[in-house]
Amino acid sequence: MLESTRNFEGDLDELEALTQPGREADLSVFLELLHPADVAEFLARIDSSKALLVVDRIGHERAAEAISELDHDDQERLFTLLEPKKLTAIVGELETDDATDLIQEMDEATRQQVLAGLPVDDRKEVQQLLSYEPDTAGGLMQTELVAVPIESTVSAALEHIREKAEEVDIMSIFVVDDLGRYAGHLALQNLVVARPPTRIEQVMEPKVVEVTANMDQEEVARIFDRYSLVELGVVDQEGVLIGRITADDVHEVFLEEAEEDVLKLAGTTAEPEVIYSNRIFGIVGQRLPWLISTFFAGLLAMWILNQASMVFHTKVILLTFVPVITGMSGNVGTQSAMIMIQGMATGHIARENLGWVISRDLTVASIMALTCGVIVFAIVWAWLGNPALGGCVAIALAFSMVTASALGSTEPPVLKRFGIDPAIAAGPLITSINDVSGVLIYTMVSIAFLDLLP
Amino acid sequence: MLESTRNFEGDLDELEALTQPGREADLSVFLELLHPADVAEFLARIDSSKALLVVDRIGHERAAEAISELDHDDQERLFTLLEPKKLTAIVGELETDDATDLIQEMDEATRQQVLAGLPVDDRKEVQQLLSYEPDTAGGLMQTELVAVPIESTVSAALEHIREKAEEVDIMSIFVVDDLGRYAGHLALQNLVVARPPTRIEQVMEPKVVEVTANMDQEEVARIFDRYSLVELGVVDQEGVLIGRITADDVHEVFLEEAEEDVLKLAGTTAEPEVIYSNRIFGIVGQRLPWLISTFFAGLLAMWILNQASMVFHTKVILLTFVPVITGMSGNVGTQSAMIMIQGMATGHIARENLGWVISRDLTVASIMALTCGVIVFAIVWAWLGNPALGGCVAIALAFSMVTASALGSTEPPVLKRFGIDPAIAAGPLITSINDVSGVLIYTMVSIAFLDLLP
Numbered sequence: 017m018l019e020s021t022r023n024f025e026g027d028l029d030e031l032e033a034l035t036q037p038g039r040e041a042d043l044s045v046f047l048e049l050l051h052p053a054d055v056a057e058f059l060a061r062i063d064s065s066k067a068l069l070v071v072d073r074i075g076h077e078r079a080a081e082a083i084s085e086l087d088h089d090d091q092e093r094l095f096t097l098l099e100p101k102k103l104t105a106i107v108g109e110l111e112t113d114d115a116t117d118l119i120q121e122m123d124e125a126t127r128q129q130v131l132a133g134l135p136v137d138d139r140k141e142v143q144q145l146l147s148y149e150p151d152t153a154g155g156l157m158q159t160e161l162v163a164v165p166i167e168s169t170v171s172a173a174l175e176h177i178r179e180k181a182e183e184v185d186i187m188s189i190f191v192v193d194d195l196g197r198y199a200g201h202l203a204l205q206n207l208v209v210a211r212p213p214t215r216i217e218q219v220m221e222p223k224v225v226e227v228t229a230n231m232d233q234e235e236v237a238r239i240f241d242r243y244s245l246v247e248l249g250v251v252d253q254e255g256v257l258i259g260r261i262t263a264d265d266v267h268e269v270f271l272e273e274a275e276e277d278v279l280k281l282a283g284t285t286a287e288p289e290v291i292y293s294n295r296i297f298g299i300v301g302q303r304l305p306w307l308i309s310t311f312f313a314g315l316l317a318m319w320i321l322n323q324a325s326m327v328f329h330t331k332v333i334l335l336t337f338v339p340v341i342t343g344m345s346g347n348v349g350t351q352s353a354m355i356m357i358q359g360m361a362t363g364h365i366a367r368e369n370l371g372w373v374i375s376r377d378l379t380v381a382s383i384m385a386l387t388c389g390v391i392v393f394a395i396v397w398a399w400l401g402n403p404a405l406g407g408c409v410a411i412a413l414a415f416s417m418v419t420a421s422a423l424g425s426t427e428p429p430v431l432k433r434f435g436i437d438p439a440i441a442a443g444p445l446i447t448s449i450n451d452v453s454g455v456l457i458y459t460m461v462s463i464a465f466l467d468l469l470p
Numbered sequence: 471m472l473e474s475t476r477n478f479e480g481d482l483d484e485l486e487a488l489t490q491p492g493r494e495a496d497l498s499v500f501l502e503l504l505h506p507a508d509v510a511e512f513l514a515r516i517d518s519s520k521a522l523l524v525v526d527r528i529g530h531e532r533a534a535e536a537i538s539e540l541d542h543d544d545q546e547r548l549f550t551l552l553e554p555k556k557l558t559a560i561v562g563e564l565e566t567d568d569a570t571d572l573i574q575e576m577d578e579a580t581r582q583q584v585l586a587g588l589p590v591d592d593r594k595e596v597q598q599l600l601s602y603e604p605d606t607a608g609g610l611m612q613t614e615l616v617a618v619p620i621e622s623t624v625s626a627a628l629e630h631i632r633e634k635a636e637e638v639d640i641m642s643i644f645v646v647d648d649l650g651r652y653a654g655h656l657a658l659q660n661l662v663v664a665r666p667p668t669r670i671e672q673v674m675e676p677k678v679v680e681v682t683a684n685m686d687q688e689e690v691a692r693i694f695d696r697y698s699l700v701e702l703g704v705v706d707q708e709g710v711l712i713g714r715i716t717a718d719d720v721h722e723v724f725l726e727e728a729e730e731d732v733l734k735l736a737g738t739t740a741e742p743e744v745i746y747s748n749r750i751f752g753i754v755g756q757r758l759p760w761l762i763s764t765f766f767a768g769l770l771a772m773w774i775l776n777q778a779s780m781v782f783h784t785k786v787i788l789l790t791f792v793p794v795i796t797g798m799s800g801n802v803g804t805q806s807a808m809i810m811i812q813g814m815a816t817g818h819i820a821r822e823n824l825g826w827v828i829s830r831d832l833t834v835a836s837i838m839a840l841t842c843g844v845i846v847f848a849i850v851w852a853w854l855g856n857p858a859l860g861g862c863v864a865i866a867l868a869f870s871m872v873t874a875s876a877l878g879s880t881e882p883p884v885l886k887r888f889g890i891d892p893a894i895a896a897g898p899l900i901t902s903i904n905d906v907s908g909v910l911i912y913t914m915v916s917i918a919f920l921d922l923l924p
Binding site: 051053061087174177178181185186187203204205206207208209224241242243244246263264267270271274275277278279281282283284288291292294296297299300303304306307310311313314315317318321322325328329332333335336337338339340341342343344346347348350351353354355357358359362363364365368376379380383384387388391392395443444447448451455 | 505507515541628631632635639640641657658659660661662663678695696697698700717718721724725728729731732733735736737738742745746748750751753754757758760761764765767768769771772775776779782783786787789790791792793794795796797798800801802804805807808809811812813816817818819822830833834837838841842845846849897898901902905909
């Protein structure tokens with residue numbers, strides 16, 4: 017039994033010791049007790065030559081399970097080390113969706129060698145799966161499943177399961193009509209409980225949703241979430257059942273989408289496989305374009321400040337407050353935008369309550385703006401002994417905070433209406449807009465205060 | 471069959487029409503064809519009085535399933551409308567974990583009434599579950615499960631399943647020793663396939679991890695993810711099996727944690743139940759404290775700019791470039807911090823490669839800084855006809871961008887080392903630090919350039 021707080025550092029030392037020549041038998045015993053996920057953790061952490069030794073000591077099936085748990089980078093590293101023959105044997109042990117994912121990570125030459133080495137049936141299925149876009153239902157599904165005709169009986173279905181149980185993980189059986197079209201499904205539990213001569217049609221659940229192979233994986237994930245599914249059949253254009261998607265595959269979609277969202281909020285083009293690679297110029301290409309908006313916003317702010325030279329070149333102290341104004345409007349606008357984006361993504365905010373949410377956000381922003389305005393007025397008056405200067409900064413700060421919040425909370429729904437992903441806008445874009453609006457408001461308030469200032 | 475792109479607007483109109491007096495029979499037929507998740511969608515969107523009518527027309531079991539799919543707010547709204555007797559009947563249909571979640575949302579008086587109305591066994595189990603913190607394994611688990619003694623046989627286990635199948639969703643059976651301690655489990659599929667007289671011990675899988683009721687839900691979620699589990703037994707301090715957690719409960723934990731992370735990145739105290747409530751001052755309390763750091767950073771930047779009055783009060787144009795400097799360092803620092811936080815959360819970045827990742831990030835930042843420096847130099851020279859001013863702004867911009875990136879990428883691992891959640895630091899905090907560092911660098915570079923400037 018593994019403790020959940022497994023001490024990997026200690027185990028890693030032990031594993032290192034066991035990879036010395038002459039200790040092969042001990043290594044095998046050590047590895048046999050590990051869960052494939054833990055073997056994967058070791059494979060990721062040890063030298064390539066030792067990783068190769070570990071893969072040699074465990075069977076192809078366990079090697080396959082462990083390798084499919086590895087990151088893409090670690091997988092690639094192992095692929096370059098393993099002989100194609102061994103690699104083919106390992107891939108042959110995987111379910112078709114995992115096999116397809118692995119083969120997709122291989123370079124063209126290795127891919128052809130591995131495909132050629134697979135049994136004809138497996139090869140055809142994998143080639144079919146390779147033909148779907150990775151981010152569609154077809155890219156997620158596996159072809160292994162148990163399907164029975166709608167007119168068969170419970171006892172025939174149980175017999176079918178006994179034949180297939182070795183190669184397929186079965187949670188439920190799929191039911192198809194005489195043309196192979198997806199008609200429904202039946203949880204294993206209900207099959208076990210039903211009387212053997214019962215016709216499947218009488219005990220099955222009709223299908224709830226039809227998912228075609230080209231459906232976007234986000235849509236698939238939403239369906240799983242909405243109907244709390246454990247698995248789902250995938251059909252072709254004619255409705256014929258061609259594969260199934262299981263809940264664990266969808267779980268990865270959720271993690272992937274969440275990761276991409278955070279990277280978008282960070283102001284990048286949100287391709288984790290580039291951002292976390294060692295392709296320096298690739299990363300620059302993902303980040304720099306988003307900074308350019310900030311850059312030109314900064315130059316625009318500079319131009320505005322110079323246009324108002326009759327204020328700012330005579331009352332220079334006003335200019336030194338610009339970081340307070342831009343910093344506060346940038347951050348309050350980001351808060352409002354991110355709260356709106358997250359609320360829209362999780363369903364807290366929908367079209368029905370959008371107006372109410374925006375007005376609530378404006379109320380919150382007004383209270384915060386008033387608070388900050390009073391504080392800055394008191395500080396400036398006390399510090400610089402000038403109530404008019406304090407009033408000018410306070411009023412500009414409060415107005416720019418409320419404006420920033422209004423822009424921040426309205427931007428995401430507006431972008432969404434135009435089919436632009438709102439997450440992309442929350443990062444540098446909203447800060448840039450709010451820098452400019454903050455400077456503009458500050459300039460106008462300063463002009464209004466000009467005669468009162470010292 | 472429901473289309474995945476269900477037209478809710480149209481259906482909603484139909485449902486509204488069916489809630490008119492005299493159309494009760496049609497309403498029942500309409501509701502019967504809906505999945506509970508879709509009934510929940512309707513309940514959330516229609517008037518309270520009509521929602522009550524819908525709940526009346528569907529059976530207690532389907533009402534229970536639909537209500538457990540609702541948001542907390544919508545649940546509360548319904549609870550105030552339903553009579554305690556009806557509410558008790560509905561709660562009685564739920565699995566213990568869902569029942570506990572619902573009861574937790576009720577006010578004290580309703581809770582006592584509902585608990586008193588439950589059958590004794592159910593009440594005891596729910597009261598036990600209510601005693602666990604909601605964000606622990608105990609708070610996630612349900613008490614419904616099928617457990618068989620380790621010395622029993624496959625046929626006895628199948629018999630046991632037939633008895634329990636009505637009340638429990640069974641994916642696997644749990645195996646316990648003679649003291650009731652969790653020993654292992656067996657997928658339903660393998661039970662179906664095994665020969666009836668086989669002893670359970672011979673076909674079961676030994677348990678992989680021991681999860682106690684007080685384990686944090688994030689830890690539970692990590693275990694599910696790591697070992698690709700569909701369900702997991704929970705034990706008490708003596709190792710006795712007391713409940714199980716299923717994959718769909720854990721899925722909600724992931725969504726919850728992801729939501730909290732985004733709200734932290736937005737610079738809030740990350741309590742979605744407050745942020746998306748209508749408690750205006752509660753929301754202010756979650757947002758304002760994080761803005762205060764920005765506020766004082768802005769005042770500090772102002773103080774620095776005023777200290778260097780011999781530069782900035784004579785060469786006023788320098789001050790108008792401050793938004794460019796602070797905007798760029800704020801955003802490049804946020805990018806670096808968020809990429810680091812996300813990488814640490816997903817495992818792209820671990821202690822082993824931390825140094826390498828930070829140096830790669832510095833390289834990327836240097837290239838971006840050089841690019842922006844060259845552009846700003848060219849623009850300022852061309853626009854204002856002054857190469858020295860261009861050089862001053864360009865050098866300050868480049869240095870402050872590299873510094874901001876270095877601070878952004880080192881801050882998350884440092885905070886983590888001190889036990890502070892890095893996500894909390896990526897929002898206003900990193901922007902504030904970088905505003906100050908940017909202004910400081912700009913001031914120093916400007917002083918160095920003083921004699922060259924016009």
